[in-house]
Amino acid sequence: MSFKIYTKTGDAGQTSLIGGTRVPKNHIRIEAYGTVDELNSWLGVISDAIKTLDKYDELKYIQDKLFVLGSELACDPGKEVKMNLPELKIEDIARLESSIDHMESTLPMLKNFVLPGGHPIASQLHIARCVCRRAERICVGLQEMNEPIDTLLLQYLNRLSDYLFVLSRYVLHQLHGEERIWKGV
Numbered sequence: 001m002s003f004k005i006y007t008k009t010g011d012a013g014q015t016s017l018i019g020g021t022r023v024p025k026n027h028i029r030i031e032a033y034g035t036v037d038e039l040n041s042w043l044g045v046i047s048d049a050i051k052t053l054d055k056y057d058e059l060k061y062i063q064d065k066l067f068v069l070g071s072e073l074a075c076d077p078g079k080e081v082k083m084n085l086p087e088l089k090i091e092d093i094a095r096l097e098s099s100i101d102h103m104e105s106t107l108p109m110l111k112n113f114v115l116p117g118g119h120p121i122a123s124q125l126h127i128a129r130c131v132c133r134r135a136e137r138i139c140v141g142l143q144e145m146n147e148p149i150d151t152l153l154l155q156y157l158n159r160l161s162d163y164l165f166v167l168s169r170y171v172l173h174q175l176h177g178e179e180r181i182w183k184g185v
Helices: 026-048 055-075 089-106 121-143 152-174
Strands: 013-018 022-024
Touching: 026 055, 026 121, 055 089, 055 152, 089 152, 121 152
Parallel strands: none
Antiparallel strands: 013 022
16 A cells, blocks of 8 residues: 655645644744754765765664654654654663764874864764754754753764764774864964
């Protein structure tokens, strides 16, 4: 059985949260999970580019976790969700931290700010890091608007942006790119 991708229910600028509540497409909750989706798309581009490197499977795992995060953001916090959705766990953050620690142990100590660049993949990772930070800021905005949001979600995004920064350096060194130090001229 197939279904059509278009429903026409959003033609007037509204969409549904999981739970059925209709909200404008520019609602901050939609902006939050849309930004997480954008981040996930960037990670898809990056993972396709690094299939031969040792972080490919890890990026695929992170993409799965971003779907979990997005589904949580897409839920109407005022309604009981009748679907069985996976949850983000503290172990997911610990996994990011462990990977950060491992990558950092192989890299020269960072003593200066670095400029994005040095290799196209490293540059894309910096873009993904920026999108991740934007997702985090939007989620903080949700929280400040008294919209219920799991603090684990904020922690995950915060740690993920750190992970993406370190991964950009790690990939840059694996691909023998040039780490460009900011000189502040």
